Amino acid sequence: MSMLKETLYKKIEAHRPRTTRLLKEHSGTKVMDINIAQVIGGARGIKCLVTDISYLDPFEGIRFRGKTIPETFAALPKVPGSDYPYVEGFWYFLLTGDVPTKQQTLEVVDDFKTRRQIPHYVFDVLRAMPRDTHPMTLFSAAILSMQRESIFVKRYNEGMSKMDYWDPMYEDCTNLLAKLPSIGAYIYRMKYKADTHIAPNPDLDWGGNFAHQMGIGKPYDDVARMYFILHSDHESGNVSAHTTHLVASALSDCYYALSAGINGLAGPLHGLANQEVLRWTQNFMAQLGGEEFTKETVEKALWDTLKSGQVIPGYGHAVLRKTDPRYMAQREFCLKHLPDFPLFKLISTIFEVAPDVLKEHGKAKNPWPNVDAQSGVIQWYYGLTEWDFYTVLFGIGRAIGVLTNIIWDRALGYPIERPKSVTTTMLEEVAGIGTKEPAGAAK
Numbered sequence: 138m139s140m141l142k143e144t145l146y147k148k149i150e151a152h153r154p155r156t157t158r159l160l161k162e163h164s165g166t167k168v169m170d171i172n173i174a175q176v177i178g179g180a181r182g183i184k185c186l187v188t189d190i191s192y193l194d195p196f197e198g199i200r201f202r203g204k205t206i207p208e209t210f211a212a213l214p215k216v217p218g219s220d221y222p223y224v225e226g227f228w229y230f231l232l233t234g235d236v237p238t239k240q241q242t243l244e245v246v247d248d249f250k251t252r253r254q255i256p257h258y259v260f261d262v263l264r265a266m267p268r269d270t271h272p273m274t275l276f277s278a279a280i281l282s283m284q285r286e287s288i289f290v291k292r293y294n295e296g297m298s299k300m301d302y303w304d305p306m307y308e309d310c311t312n313l314l315a316k317l318p319s320i321g322a323y324i325y326r327m328k329y330k331a332d333t334h335i336a337p338n339p340d341l342d343w344g345g346n347f348a349h350q351m352g353i354g355k356p357y358d359d360v361a362r363m364y365f366i367l368h369s370d371h372e373s374g375n376v377s378a379h380t381t382h383l384v385a386s387a388l389s390d391c392y393y394a395l396s397a398g399i400n401g402l403a404g405p406l407h408g409l410a411n412q413e414v415l416r417w418t419q420n421f422m423a424q425l426g427g428e429e430f431t432k433e434t435v436e437k438a439l440w441d442t443l444k445s446g447q448v449i450p451g452y453g454h455a456v457l458r459k460t461d462p463r464y465m466a467q468r469e470f471c472l473k474h475l476p477d478f479p480l481f482k483l484i485s486t487i488f489e490v491a492p493d494v495l496k497e498h499g500k501a502k503n504p505w506p507n508v509d510a511q512s513g514v515i516q517w518y519y520g521l522t523e524w525d526f527y528t529v530l531f532g533i534g535r536a537i538g539v540l541t542n543i544i545w546d547r548a549l550g551y552p553i554e555r556p557k558s559v560t561t562t563m564l565e566e567v568a569g570i571g572t573k574e575p576a577g578a579a580k
């Protein structure tokens with residue numbers, strides 16, 4: 138057994154009694170009350186998911202296993218000659234809560250390399266789809282196509298004990314995660330680089346090999362590592378994490394579950410917002426027709442978007458009530474590496490103007506930028522201008538967090554998810570509203 142798996146096993150054994158005790162001795166203790174706005178409004182703020190992988194404070198932002206983003210980057214072993222850590226070490230950290238040593242990290246680096254070969258039929262599936270298929274559809278289909286590889290399914294069919302579920306889930310998730318960057322790079326080059334491909338480099342780590350297979354030179358390897366870690370996890374309630382958890386709760390394997398989560402990430406209110414930000418900026422520049430932008434023209438364009446009934450992409454958040462620290466981490470990267478890049482200047486001007494516009498507009502509870510407002514500009518700078526690919530980058534990163542979560546779901550025996558629905562009439566009764574319901578309405 139690898140050091141990582143052994144450490145994880147010990148952590149699971151130590152954690153299980155905590156969950157059992159809560160359920161046995163305190164199952165009747167109330168966590169919160171909920172109101173009608175939450176019931177109708179997308180379960181906003183309802184505390185009904187458990188994860189120890191990350192926690193999102195509205196005013197502080199994300200902490201991975203208790204560490205802020207700068208603390209996480211500082212703590213983990215770095216790739217020699219790079220500013221950012223091995224993603225493999227981050228995977229170890231998310232899974233176990235322990236900061237790995239260099240040796241423990243390198244063991245994971247090697248383990249990933251042995252698992253990264255992609256079955257040839259995945260390429261056949263990708264090539265069979267129309268070339269103008271959205272990259273997220275290709276990515277999701279590639280993941281789903283590998284479902285036949287599931288060790289969990291095989292062991293389940295053999296009659297495995299519930300206590301062992303986490304083990305094949307760990308194997309499946311690691312096998313899948315190890316392949317994702319190469320699948321992403323394949324999709325990218327098939328679609329946008331005349332179907333020319335670059336073989337993996339066995340000397341490179343997960344993030345470095347992604348940059349290599351994309352065909353983008355340094356420091357894009359560090360961009361990839363930073364990007365994947367920043368996008369990995371945002372506690373459990375966001376659409377991609379929740380969907381992955383929900384599907385896995387039916388004991389569907391990780392191929393089914395991650396593919397579903399990726400489909401959720403592909404929505405414009407979630408991960409697709411990063412491509413929408415680029416679409417917005419490019420439309421805006423096209424409208425200016427070569428003229429320099431000013432704060433006034435940016436402000437007018439933002440109002441035009443709002444007045445036409447659309448959202449300002451990259452702004453607002455369901456939980457955060459301040460500028461997303463993931464935005465700030467990427468902004469710092471831009472200030473260091475591309476301070477004079479015109480698109481970065483535009484993104485910075487939007488940052489100066491948009492919060493006041495949104496405040497005056499008076500709807501968004503959070504007028505500040507989220508992760509997606511800043512991420513595309515970095516990709517664009519390094520030559521990745523095909524913005525409909527951006528959410529695949531997000532998806533590769535998001536897989537790290539959601540796969541960690543479903544391994545722990547299996548380890549702690551979380552049950553099939555099944556919240557309860559009510560009818561509108563029932564809510565009206567709760568609210569004390571006397572209504573005449575239309576004939577045939579559900580009671």
Ligand code: HAX
Binds near residue numbers: 454
């Ligand atoms: N522009 C315009 N209106 C906005 C807005 C924005 N950026 N953000 C919120 N609003 C509006 C909502 O549409 C809603 O309007 P209605 O009352 O007419 O329905 C109102 O303000 C209240 O919404 P909220 O409570 O502040 O926000 P929600 O929790 O409902 O939604 C969203 C959160 C992130 C979906 C929302 O802020 C949004 O649509 N933002 C733009 C898209 C975006 O950037 N998405 C990425 C978010 C981060 C993420 O998940 N990345 O993957």
